[in-house]
Amino acid sequence: MPASDFGLAVLGQLTRARNSEPAFLDAHHLEAAGRLLILFERSRLRARTTMNYGPRVGSARGEHANDMGDMALDARRQLAELYGALPRDCAEVVMDVCGYEKGLQDIERERGWPRRSAKLVLRIGLEALAARFGLAAGVTGPETARTRTWLGEGARPVEFG
Numbered sequence: 001m002p003a004s005d006f007g008l009a010v011l012g013q014l015t016r017a018r019n020s021e022p023a024f025l026d027a028h029h030l031e032a033a034g035r036l037l038i039l040f041e042r043s044r045l046r047a048r049t050t051m052n053y054g055p056r057v058g059s060a061r062g063e064h065a066n067d068m069g070d071m072a073l074d075a076r077r078q079l080a081e082l083y084g085a086l087p088r089d090c091a092e093v094v095m096d097v098c099g100y101e102k103g104l105q106d107i108e109r110e111r112g113w114p115r116r117s118a119k120l121v122l123r124i125g126l127e128a129l130a131a132r133f134g135l136a137a138g139v140t141g142p143e144t145a146r147t148r149t150w151l152g153e154g155a156r157p158v159e160f161g
Contacts, residue, residue, distance in 0.1 A: 042075035090125030
């Protein structure tokens, strides 16, 4: 999964169990954050900090293209839908941590929240985001499932016969 080192590193610290306590975030929270980060990167919302020395690509008339690609527009549409589906504070914290790579202490300081409150809001937001993506903490299904193969019942390749 292409993801920023810092963006998921903050969340990775919350997925480690400490002492005898379970981890604060589960695997489905981290998966939801990774999917959001991929959408965020595709949407090109983060400001570029590097210089592009390549040639400019213009339109047929020689003008520079001011429009975005379809992938970026689709990613922005999906982000807007997710933002509207989550509670406002949760959506902002999830976007700040996963997209803009802000630390939890910075978010608490900016908003004037008490210590460790952003951590709780982040968990609530990631739980709602995971539910929106169809992710859950556990898997349910039949105890045993029939193994499917492309070979028929009792068939073996000639090389192994």
